[in-house]
Amino acid sequence: MSRHEDDDQFRLFVQRQWGSLLRTAYLLTGDRGTAEDLTQSALEKTHRRWGRVLRKDAPEVYVRRVMVNTAISWRRRRRPLEVPLLTTDSTPAHDAYAQVEQRHLLLAALRRLPPRTQAVLVLRYFEDLSEADTATVLGCSVGSVKSQASRGLARLRVDFVPPAAQPPVRLEEELA
Template structure:
């Protein structure tokens, strides 16, 4: 099997998971697809080195986190305040979707590094060690970022009793 075939197989197998991670990092499907493609382009250029040095999944996720942070720094999102009538959730069939949206909005307010830790740790269900490896930091840094990020999400979401975050195991 040639190197190009390995890369194509990797992309086919990992695309759904990478796209989900990218969506959680960006909040927009189109931007998420651009982010994954950009990260895969960077990975493809160094594919043989990536295979020898690091696992491809780690390399691509690290490229996605770094690229998303770079994009975020270049073009700050414009925050549009919601009307009080927009923020109140009614008792309907779409309550779970609304709660998820509120969580994603609160997640977007966090710094990019904290977003990345929470996305990798809790949405991708990676261990602290795996998250630290992807982000190139210590496990302690992942723990502190996660703790601070969850605390901030709890504060942001405390006005909405229908959205509850699980307590971290101690």
């Protein structure tokens, strides 16, 4: 066969098998864009050996084998070929002033707690100490640290309401 005839046969093969190959690639990768890339890559590799593929193997089997091997190779690299756009990337950046205000409100709520509970929460969650280390620092039992932390967090959940979650204040209520 001539190179031109091989190319025509390959083109016809791709037209007939594209949907089936793409479906296989999607099942291998779980992502439509990556599946398209995998299918194209496998077809490119197959095209280079198309004359030999026609003589030895069924082309469908060969392309699928190339797809599986390529998918495994891509997964071994453990790095994405493309970085997907995350939903968090499309949202506007957080307002730094709102974050500062939220932190200020949290610290004010923390200061309203009893001193022992405040100390437990600071050591456990701000200083990232273990329960045992917190108990050692405070000279109490681990059980005491657990109960103080539980009560303190429950109270913070009630007392601390971030600014965005607060209902809007009506001007008439504020002036009254």
